[in-house]
Amino acid sequence: MNLNIVVIGLSVTSSWGNGHATTYRALLSALARRGHSVTFLERDVPWYRDHRDLTDPDGWKVELYQSLQDLPRLFGADIRNADLVIIGSYVPDGIAIADWVTSHARGVTAFYDIDTPVTLAQLEHGLDYLSPAMIPRFDLYLSFSGGPALAMIEDLYGSPLARVLHCSADLDLYQPRETPELWSLGYLGTYSADRQPQLERFLLEPARLLTEDRFVVAGAQYPEDLTWPPSIERINHLAPRDHAQFFSAQRFTLNITRADMRALGFSPSVRLFEAAACGTPVLSDHWPGLETIFVPNSEILVVSTPQDVTTILRDMSEDTRRTIAERASRRVRRDHTPDHRARQLEEYYREALTRRSRSARQAHKNTPTEAVELKLGLS
Structure with missing residues (x-):
């Protein structure tokens, strides 16, 4: 056909x-x-x-x-x-x-x-x-x-x-890259007013608490008057050809779901699949149906508070981190190409x-x- x-x-x-x-x-x-x-x-x-x-x-x-x-x-x-x-x-x-x-x-x-x-x-x-x-x-x-x-x-x-x-996730573009680790946690997404409070909770506040760590936010259209903690690097726009390198340079990456998507549920972001395909473990807010895409706390890490984020960044072992990333990557290749x-x-x-x-x-x-x-x- x-x-x-x-x-x-x-x-x-x-x-x-x-x-x-x-x-x-x-x-x-x-x-x-x-x-x-x-x-x-x-x-x-x-x-x-x-x-x-x-x-x-x-x-x-x-x-x-x-x-x-x-x-x-x-x-x-x-x-x-x-x-x-x-x-x-x-x-x-x-x-x-x-x-x-x-x-x-x-x-x-x-x-x-x-x-x-x-x-x-x-x-x-x-x-x-x-x-x-x-x-x-x-x-x-x-x-x-x-x-x-x-x-x-x-x-x-x-x-x-x-x-x-x-x-x-396009597996020709999104795959692990050999690159130095630059950031403990990063986020890739265009500015959205309804996502910004979640970004504050799950990235900016941990960045203020973990002053020895480095963080990154990439995406366009953020207001110029936003105040960023000194440990956060800003990248205005990242072309898709650079996404895999970006994800691979993070220990963890953050997924934030828009309010309408959280309310309706069963609405995965493309960044979930792309980051997982690159072998980077994902921290995500919770929404109905998430478990139909990735298994929580086995293939994806679900966070509810800034303390959840800081605990993962500070205490999770490298073996556990890699295991979660590998499981998520296998899931993408099995179900989400x-x-x-x-x-x-x-x-x-x-x-x-x-x-x-x-x-x-x-x-x-x-x-x-x-x-x-x-x-x-x-x-």
């Missing part, structure tokens, strides 16, 4: 200030390796244009467009003829694009929600990229979140088929196609009876 796939997403050319690019790159490369033809369509916007870090897509292609009107004019035939058309969350003019795609695409249509907890929390208040009325029009809803989110999407919003498609996600997507495509074909046959079967009833005035 070799599919012609078109993806319309937020960005794949730039990882600056977003987690979408690395997720798409890993998935699309895996799909291409499995023999599928993949095209990614991205709106050309200044903030990604100025920070592009994708130079050579691996077996798939990227096309940039300038405006909403460009899509039907330049790519109308591609979208109509594709076996599968995927629209991602946070795409500019996403609702209008979804309306047009679901009306004109002949193949299976899917919405890929890389921001499911945010979407479900804000959907009734109005979003730029998705409306409740659009959800039933997609054949398939791909959700970054598993667990109860899938039933909500189907039962409350009428999706004919909601399935989980988590992020993953791009190839796993590509095979899942193929399965979901077949499921959606079968469901759509069955619905079409049922509609065709019912048509003659309905026509007769109308002609005889019985309806």
